[in-house]
Amino acid sequence: MNAANRDPDAVLAMQLEARPSFLGVVTGFVDSAARAFGMGREETLKIGLAAEEIFSFACERICPGKPVDIRCRDGKYFMGVAFRFPVSALDMGALNITASARCDREEDLEETGLILASRSVDRLRIDPDGRDRVRLSVEKDKSYPPAPEESPAPAAFRGTVAAATPDGEALKRYVIQASHLSPGPFLPDFFRYPGKVVDMAAAGDVQAIVAADETGRVAGGILFRFLTERVVEILGPHVFDPPATEKVAAGLLDACIARTARTKAIGLVSLTGLPGPVRSQFESLGALTLFEKGGRASERPAWYRLLHEDPGCVVWTDGALGEFLQGEYGRLFLAREIREVRDLGETRSGSSIFSAEVHRERSEAVLRPLWPGGDLAANLERHVRFLGEEGFLNLLFELDLGVSWHASLVPVLLGRGFRPGMILPFAGQADLVVFQYHGTEP
């Protein structure tokens, strides 16, 4: 949750120049780090492959001959490899995940670089790192045994139920029961791996509160983690004794709020469903659609509550989004000064960059604008086509309403099948608008 709660991560770092002759050094380094961090054989191979592709791509396209920092981090339940490159405006475009994919379908796809890297890891993202540098990070999760398939026996709780931080065993019991309680598509994949959640909690990437009765029997629980710098995502509360749902859920939520109310968090968001009795404490942000294989689609409602007074802020947008924003801000009673950005013919040049965060387990890719350019429409087109060909069913695009140039993407997105789905208050420099691609809607 914060640095104070985290054990220091094991980090191995090296710096070298982006030269093809050093490729073996990089792969050997990542391979050795993976073994030292306890990664399995398959995971070691996959993250090694990703590192090889990224470094090769750096040598060829991003920053040939320039210094590259490489940091391997043991995240307890995953291994991360971060590359930090110097970049200039000339080679910015190469950082798009689609940079090596040809748009022309008649020709063979050049499957190199970031495409292959993205396929062999669980998460890939690109972030600015200072003024002239970019950080490209890949993460590969460790393998864990799945939760037992048999459903736990119905619980009979005794006496008072109290909410507290669980030990590893209580946490595993909670996760197993939660995965049986709501095995739907919204529950994150890690609920299938209780040992992984224990490691996530130990790493400080998630916090847990479990409600237990006087005999230690688990009556429910809640997980929470920072989704962005100032927004905490809650998973749950899950309650395993239906008649006690109202009381236990409220107690778990109160405990969660007590932990988060005086942190950096300004709001709580629920993207995985809320028990009915606590919904009155939240506001509906709307719903995204989760597309699944086989043509299934389900509504994915989001709930939100601020933890503090709304300080209000300025948001920038294109006129085409004005009605949506006014409607949503009015509905949510959020004080915003909406400023319209207009294209007055100024020259836009260079290559734009979109960061792509891929979550293969839910067939989702989240795009974010990283750098402006004169090719926004063409770049979006490349991403939509490439990610569609890669089989991603859920394409989201997040615009930060606190960054004025993001507004120029509004007409581009609306013209390519994206629709505004919801506002996430204070999830960026100001609020985020999450657009969802509906071009593949069945």
Added chain:
Amino acid sequence: MEPNLERLVPACVREFEPYIPSKPDHELRKLYGCDRLYRLNNNENPLGPPPGAQEVIRRFPPPLGAVYPSGDSYDLRGEIAAFHGIHPDQVLVGNGANEVISFVIKAFCEPGDNIITADRTFAVYEWVAVFSGIEARVVPLKEERFDGPAMLGRIDDATKVIFLCNPNNPTGTYWSRDTLVAFLEAVGGRQIVVVDEAYFEFVEAGDYPDGVSLIGAYPNVVAFRTFSKMYGIAGLRIGYLAGDRNVVDMIRRTCVVYSVNGIAQAAALACLRDDTGHIARTRELMRQSRAFLREELGRMGLPVICGEGNFLIVKLPGSDTLAYRKLMHEGVMIRPMTGFRYPNHIRVTLAGMEAMEAFIRALKKILA
């Protein structure tokens, strides 16, 4: 070249989220589209300062704006000391009581130490500790009161300061003299016990203790008082602490001199000298508005936590932070209590009847 803030800034500061105060009223009115704003969020005194202090502020000689004030509030310390029957060296004046919290933590704590306070109380004790790299142990209130035995149970060798808020903000509950004395006996002088009495002058209960009067018997007691609440000069930022002479001598070493401006010192002097019945007038207004709100909120079926002080808290059927936004659109500003770890509660300052009626009208509207 950009500074490496990761390396330069201590983790306890990097991880701390700065408190964002409310925007100025004119900005809020613009943002929320309201013509006027009833400020019921900061427990300000609607009557303002006593008449003598108002006169001092009105007549403050502009040329004195160029002259440094007394660096240690010399005259005011003398007056405060006389008021309490203690020595001037037992008093330190700060730029609001918030500043004297910092003085105390800096004087007694270093990384590795801890302070103890309650989970649902004034947040600044916890904040100052946390961003100073000091562990803040927050003990849950019990039945809306500071839980003495539980606090004693959290003391260890690294505990340096215990912060009590008496009466507590936001619950208005208080420890009687007997309870406080029993607690001090149990602490046995091993820790500094701060008794924050920001709302002292509002309390009319007979068994409510005067922390300053306990300093002689318990030299580990440090009492805080402020001129922001009853005396209505919150805008001038001035408060003080009183303690044993040796204890205050240590705290003085961390005290930034010249932090209290000249108008504030002069106005505070006038507050202490008030003989117009300012406190009685304010208390009468509080009684009236408290009774009105309790009756109205009771009719609405909303649970109320109401004790001493110029505020009460109301439990709402839904989110307090949403209620804040809706009430702002109605021109009423209250304090949502999630940040005090009271989700779905709001704190309302007791004020004049016009403001109280406006609040009730707005609350009925947003809950309809």
